[in-house]
Amino acid sequence: MINKPYGSWKSPISGKSLVQSSLRLGQIQIDDESIYWSEGRPAEKGRTALMTWTDNKIHEITSDDSDVRTRAHEYGGGAFLCVKEHYFYINNSDQQIYEVHENGEPRQVTNHPEYRFADMILDQKRGSLYVVGENHADSQNIKNCLLRITLDGGGLQIIAEGHDFFSNPQLSPDGSQLLFLAWDHPNMPWDGTQLQLADLDFDGNIARIQELAGGMDESIFQPQWDPDGSIYFISDRNGWWNIYRYYHSQITCILESEAEFGLPQWVFGMSKYAVLNTGDLVAAYSDLSGSHLLRIDVQEGTSIEIKTHYTHIDQVKGSKNHIAFIGHTDSQPGEVVTMDLDEKTSHTIRKAAEIDINESYISKAQHVSFESAPDELTHAWFYPPRNPDYEARSGDLPPLIVLSHGGPTGNSSGAFSLAIQYWTSRGFAIVDVNYSGSTGYGRQYRERLKGNWGVRDVHDCATAAKYLVGEGLVDKERLIIKGGSAGGYTTLAALTFLDVFKAGASYYGVGDLTLLARDTHKFESRYLDSMIGPYPEEKQLYIDRSPLNFADQLDCPVIFMQGLDDSVVPPDQAKSMVAALKNNGIPVAYLPFEGESHGFRQATTVVKAIESEYYFYTRIFGIDPVESVEPIEIFNLG
Numbered sequence: 342m343i344n345k346p347y348g349s350w351k352s353p354i355s356g357k358s359l360v361q362s363s364l365r366l367g368q369i370q371i372d373d374e375s376i377y378w379s380e381g382r383p384a385e386k387g388r389t390a391l392m393t394w395t396d397n398k399i400h401e402i403t404s405d406d407s408d409v410r411t412r413a414h415e416y417g418g419g420a421f422l423c424v425k426e427h428y429f430y431i432n433n434s435d436q437q438i439y440e441v442h443e444n445g446e447p448r449q450v451t452n453h454p455e456y457r458f459a460d461m462i463l464d465q466k467r468g469s470l471y472v473v474g475e476n477h478a479d480s481q482n483i484k485n486c487l488l489r490i491t492l493d494g495g496g497l498q499i500i501a502e503g504h505d506f507f508s509n510p511q512l513s514p515d516g517s518q519l520l521f522l523a524w525d526h527p528n529m530p531w532d533g534t535q536l537q538l539a540d541l542d543f544d545g546n547i548a549r550i551q552e553l554a555g556g557m558d559e560s561i562f563q564p565q566w567d568p569d570g571s572i573y574f575i576s577d578r579n580g581w582w583n584i585y586r587y588y589h590s591q592i593t594c595i596l597e598s599e600a601e602f603g604l605p606q607w608v609f610g611m612s613k614y615a616v617l618n619t620g621d622l623v624a625a626y627s628d629l630s631g632s633h634l635l636r637i638d639v640q641e642g643t644s645i646e647i648k649t650h651y652t653h654i655d656q657v658k659g660s661k662n663h664i665a666f667i668g669h670t671d672s673q674p675g676e677v678v679t680m681d682l683d684e685k686t687s688h689t690i691r692k693a694a695e696i697d698i699n700e701s702y703i704s705k706a707q708h709v710s711f712e713s714a715p716d717e718l719t720h721a722w723f724y725p726p727r728n729p730d731y732e733a734r735s736g737d738l739p740p741l742i743v744l745s746h747g748g749p750t751g752n753s754s755g756a757f758s759l760a761i762q763y764w765t766s767r768g769f770a771i772v773d774v775n776y777s778g779s780t781g782y783g784r785q786y787r788e789r790l791k792g793n794w795g796v797r798d799v800h801d802c803a804t805a806a807k808y809l810v811g812e813g814l815v816d817k818e819r820l821i822i823k824g825g826s827a828g829g830y831t832t833l834a835a836l837t838f839l840d841v842f843k844a845g846a847s848y849y850g851v852g853d854l855t856l857l858a859r860d861t862h863k864f865e866s867r868y869l870d871s872m873i874g875p876y877p878e879e880k881q882l883y884i885d886r887s888p889l890n891f892a893d894q895l896d897c898p899v900i901f902m903q904g905l906d907d908s909v910v911p912p913d914q915a916k917s918m919v920a921a922l923k924n925n926g927i928p929v930a931y932l933p934f935e936g937e938s939h940g941f942r943q944a945t946t947v948v949k950a951i952e953s954e955y956y957f958y959t960r961i962f963g964i965d966p967v968e969s970v971e972p973i974e975i976f977n978l979g
Contacts, residue, residue: 347816348768348964349964351730352763353702357948359763360944363674364380364382366675369656369658371658372423372424377394377423380392386936386942390409391409399690407432407447408433411436413475414608414862417459418459418608419459419609419610421461428440428441440492456477459508462511466516471490471512472490473507473508485505487499487519500539505525506864508530514570517540519538519539526866533557534559535552536553537552562574562606563614568616571588573585579594579597581598584624595642596642596644599628601780602625604752614657615659623682632654652671654667655667663681666680669756669757671706672705675757694759699729701729703727703757704766706756708720708755717789720782721753721773722753727765739768739815740768741806742764744761745831746775747829749776749779749790750780751779754781774805778791778798795831795886796886799834799838807841819962820842826850826939829851833845836895837891838894844897845899846902847899847901848903849904849915852888858876859876873886896925899922900953901929905934906937906938909938909939915931919931956970956972
C-alpha cells in the first residue's frame with residue numbers, strides 16, 4: 342500500500358470512465374412481455390434512442406438520426422409511447438410526433454411547429470392520441486392544454502384548457518372516460534394538483550369533468566386505471582405520498598405508512614407503481630434505509646415485500662404478471678430489470694454502464710442524520726475515501742465535498758454514482774445532503790424550505806460539513822461545496838454568506854435570484870413564490886439572498902460550468918458571478934460549453950467538466966496528484 346496524501350491518489354475511474362459505454366437510462370414502458378425504454382447516449386452527443394427488449398433480444402426502434410426528447414416544461418419526459426405494435430416518439434429537432442412503421446421508417450404524425458408535446462396515450466378505437474400540448478406561438482404567453490390528435494392526418498383539437506398545466510392523461514379500459522392532472526400557478530405539482538375525471542363522447546371529446554381529489558394543498562401523483570374500472574392515485578393528504586383507491590365514489594388509502602410512494606413531478610412519465618392484471622399492485626417506496634418493492638393485495642389490504650438487492654428502484658411498470666423497473670445497487674450503475682412475479686425470477690436487460698472496477702475501490706453510501714435545528718433532523722449520505730492501493734499519513738484527514746442536489750425540491754438516494762466514486766477513489770470524502778425541502782421524508786420535511794430557500798438549505802449543508810468535522814472524519818480546512826442548477830445556487834449562497842467552505846463548484850447555478858424570477862421558463866416561473874416569496878412584492882428578499890449582490894463577501898475560489906444553450910438558468914448568471922470574482926481578485930475558473938443546455942449530455946462536456954474541477958482543487962489546495970491532469974485557466978491564481 343502506497344502512502345500518499347488524501348486527494349492525490351491514482352484512481353481506476355477516469356473522467357472518460359463516466360461516459361465510456363455509459364447510458365442515461367430514462368423511462369420504461371411494458372406491453373405484454375416486451376419492454377421499452379429510452380436511453381441517452383453521451384457518446385452520440387447526448388442523443389436519446391428508443392429501445393426494446395422483445396423475444397430476449399435488444400434492438401433500437403428509432404433510427405440513428407432521431408433524438409427521442411421533448412422539451413415540454415423544458416425538463417421533458419414522456420417522450421415515447423409503445424403499445425399494441427404502435428411506436429410513437431417526439432423528436433428533439435422539431436418537437437413533433439412521429440410513428441415508426443414496421444420497416445423502421447418514421448412517419449411524421451403532427452405538423453404543428455408551435456406546439457411541444459408530451460405524455461401520449463393511444464385511443465386505438467378512435468384512431469387518435471391524447472397528449473399534453475404546450476403552445477409556444479406567443480413566447481410571452483405559453484399555453485398548456487390537453488389535445489386529441491387524429492392518426493390519419495395529424496389533426497389537432499384542444500379538448501381541455503383553462504389550467505396552467507396538465508399531465509398524466511389516462512384512458513379508461515372501456516374508452517369512455519379520461520383521467521388527468523391539472524394545476525395552476527403559483528403551485529408546483531408537489532404543492533397541489535387536481536385529479537380530474539372527464540366523460541368522453543362518441544368522438545372522444547370531453548362532455549363533463551368532475552374533480553375527484555386534490556387541491557391547492559394536496560399533491561396527486563400518477564393516476565392509473567384498474568382493469569375493473571376503479572382508479573388508483575398517489576396523494577400526500579396524510580403527510581406522505583401514499584397510494585389511494587377511488588371506487589364507487591369512495592376514496593380509501595390502500596396502505597397507510599410513513600413512507601414515500603411518490604416523487605416530485607419534474608418530468609412527465611414518472612412511475613412508482615404498476616397495476617397487474619390480477620388487480621394487485623406492485624409499488625416501490627422509499628424510507629430512511631432506501632427503496633423497497635411491495636406487492637399489494639388490494640382486496641385483502643395486505644402486502645408482501647419483494648426481496649431484491651437494489652437500493653433504489655424507479656420507473657415501475659407492469660403487464661400481466663411481469664414488471665419492469667430501473668434498479669440501482671450501492672456498487673453498480675442502474676439497470677433495466679424485468680421480473681416474472683409467478684416464477685419469482687428477475688433478469689437484467691440493459692445496464693447503464695459496463696464497469697470493470699473491483700468492489701474494493703467502491704465507497705458505499707452510509708446514511709447519516711444530524712440535528713440542524715432544535716428537534717429537527719436533517720439526512721444525508723456519507724461516502725468516505727476508499728482506494729485499496731493507498732493510505733494517508735496517520736492523523737491526516739480527507740478533504741470533503743458537500744453535494745447540494747438540484748431542485749431544490751429533489752432528493753439524493755444513495756444509489757451508486759460513478760461520479761461520486763471518481764472523487765472517493767482519489768481520496769476525497771463526499772456528503773450528499775438531503776437538506777430541508779428535499780423529498781423522501783414526507784410533506785412536512787419538504788415544506789421546511791418554504792420561504793427559506795437560500796437560508797435553510799445553506800444552513801443544512803454547512804451543518805453537514807461541521808457535523809463530519811466534529812466526528813473527526815474530514816479536514817475542516819478543506820471543505821468544498823458543489824451543486825448544479827438550484828444546487829448551484831445553494832453552493833454560491835453558502836460560499837457568499839457563510840464562512841465555512843474553502844472552495845466551490847457551480848454547475849449552471851443561480852447567482853441572481855431577481856434575474857431568475859424575471860427570466861425563466863413557464864413551468865418554474867412561479868416556483869420562487871413559495872421558496873422565497875412573490876415577486877416583485879418581495880423583491881428585497883430576492884436582492885438580499887442573491888450571491889451576486891454580495892460578491893465582495895465571496896472570498897474563496899470557485900469554478901463555474903455553464904451550458905450556453907441553457908434556458909432554465911441563462912448563461913448570464915454564471916458570467917456575472919465570474920466577472921465579479923475576477924474583479925475582486927478571487928481565484929476563479931469558467932468553462933462555457935457550446936451546445937449544452939440545462940444539464941450536460943455530451944460525453945466531451947462531462948469529461949472536461951469533472952477533470953477540470955479536479956485540476957481546480959489540486960491547484961487551490963496544493964495537492965500533487967499521482968496522475969497527470971490537463972490544466973485549465975484559473976484567473977487570479979498567484
